[in-house]
Amino acid sequence: MDLIPAPRAAVFHGDGLRFEFGPEPTLEAGPGGEGVARWLRRELGAATGWSLPSAGPGRAADIRLRVDPEQGAGVGAPDGAGAGLESYGITVDAAGALLVGASGAGLFWAAQTLRQLLAPDAYRKAPLPGRAWSLPYAGIEDGPRFGWRGMMLDVARHFTPKDGVLRYIDLLAAHKLNVLHLHLTDDQGWRVEIKRHPRLTGVGAWRARSRRGHRASPLWNETPHGGYYTQDDIREIVAYAAERHVRVVPEIDVPGHSQAAIAAYPELGNTDVAGTRAPEVWDDWGISENVLAPTEAVLRFYEGVFEELLELFPAEVSPFVHVGGDECPKAQWKASAAAQERIRELGVDGEDGLQSWFIRHFDTWLAERGRRLIGWDEILEGGLAPGAAVSSWRGYEGGIAAAEAGHDVVMCPEQHVYLDYRQAGGAEEPVPIAYVRSLEDVYRFEPVPSQLSAEAAAHVLGAQANVWTEVMEDQGRVDYQVFPRLAAFAEVVWSRLAEPRERDFARFEARMEAAHYARLDALGVGYRPPGGPLPWQRRPGVVGRPIEGAPPNV
Secondary structure (H helix, E strand, O other): OOOOOOOOEEEEOOOOOEEEOOOOOOEEEOOOOHHHHHHHHHHHHHHHOOOOOOOOOOOOOOEEEEEOOOHHHHOOOOOOOOHHHHOEEEEEEOOEEEEEEOOHHHHHHHHHHHHHHHOHHHHOOOOOOOOOOEEEOEEEEEOOOOOEEEEEEEOOOOOOOHHHHHHHHHHHHHOOOOEEEEEOEEOOEEOEOOOOOOHHHHOOOEEOOEEOOOOOOOOEEOOOEEOOEOHHHHHHHHHHHHHOOOEEEEEEEEOOOOHHHHHHOHHHOOOOOOOOOOOOOOOOOOOOOOOOOOOHHHHHHHHHHHHHHHHHOOOOOOOEEEEEOOOOOOHHHHHOHHHHHHHHHHOOOHHHHHHHHHHHHHHHHHHOOOOEEEEEHHHHHHOOOOOOEEEEOOOOHHHHHHHHOOOEEEEOOHHHHEOOOOOOOOOOOOOOEEOOOOHHHHHOOOOOOOOOOHHHHOOEEEEEEEEOOOOOOOHHHHHHHHOOHHHHHHHHHHOOOOOHHHOOHHHHHHHHHHHHHHHHHHHOOOOOOOOOOOHHHOOOOOOOEEOOOOOOOO
8 A cells, every 4th residue: 555654564455355434434432542533533524424423332333443552562662752652553354444552642643544545535625426435454563763753844934824834733744743843933023922022023023025035036025924823823733733643842043043033122132233223024034143132131031932932832742942043143242342241251152152151041941941942953062951952954963963962863954854945956946945855865864874873873853854934935835845755754754764775765656656646635735746846836037046966965
């Protein structure tokens, strides 16, 4: 069968026997399976027209759900904490389908596989007339390689409305991905309501215009752009994700990438620098020189931000908080008498030491509240508290250093899994950015560098694909850049594949052609077709920034 991601072990009946569903199949859930039962009744019910009632006393249901902690015992030790709890098994025979998960999460992933086994039409929102449903006789044992299987969605550069975020949670879950990292703040917009600081969204969520294409483009969209999530929106997103066993990791970027916050509250900036005026929310791409001032008042301000954020993202579903920590220009600190005095007071090593001081402050502050800080790999440069984790984006190097030092790592090297990078060469590729990273390139990505010791490799929690949206102005552009490559990424982080050069990409591509593109079609995903962009997916005349050749492997 054409399952994506590929399961650990699957045996299908050789003579094509199938379990045929009647007009009103039944469903029965044991303890711990109630949430998955609700999901199946809602999602499969929409596609099939079934209500999936209980079978009744003394009768076996067509679909049976069980949670058994022993389920994952024979599957093999996964990489990344907690991944064994996500194991599951499926048996389909003359009695129907039995789904067993080692936990509620494992059972949910079993339900996702069941949906794939039915047919691509199982992803529709309403039943097709006359459609019959059946399952192949099968035995499947499965479980993930990594406990962190994620995607970062940048909602700061171009805002994704709440319904779009919920849609992407469903798309992640359909691919057995379990982390959504939301990049909530940047120079170009602040996207989460903070009640004690209302100007963060009243001012910081809106910009006057946006550049179309790369920052070298002469084109502008003069329509004001913005939006934000209310606190109840965030609670809804987190609850929706938790029901689908997806964790949401919020990111508030400090001390750089902060112009939107400074536009809302100018006192957060380095106001003593000559020529510095209160900025507006940035309408361009790149890295703004406007960074946070290294003052106690700024620390108190952001502590207030994080206090509200922690209430919105409960520890049991979102133990990590991302603080950015990357790409912080130092020119304002060099020119600021207050910043230079702060360097002397703290006894830190220049402006780089000041950036490390910022990060270490919130590292300690979050740890005292039972949370774990995670940040981009620049945060390594000043040393970290033992519980902090690193998102290794500039290559493998930062992740290797972090893992060898005993820190947990999420691998997301730009050279491999930045999905804003173009998918092919040629003039028809819309707004081409950086190196070509094809479907096959992503399929051959390996999250654990071979040079890591076994002890250090155990610190690789997993990996995530990053979706930066400077040149993705709407859902169609995001879909085009993300899919089908996210399907390849999902198999990399779920399945135990061969070494990159030995991976059977042709077989993966055949599974995509046989069934998975049809699933994406049923879901309404505007993916890049194998033959290249469709006419309406092109952006003629919009300037990108292609880089030729292969990316450096660093």
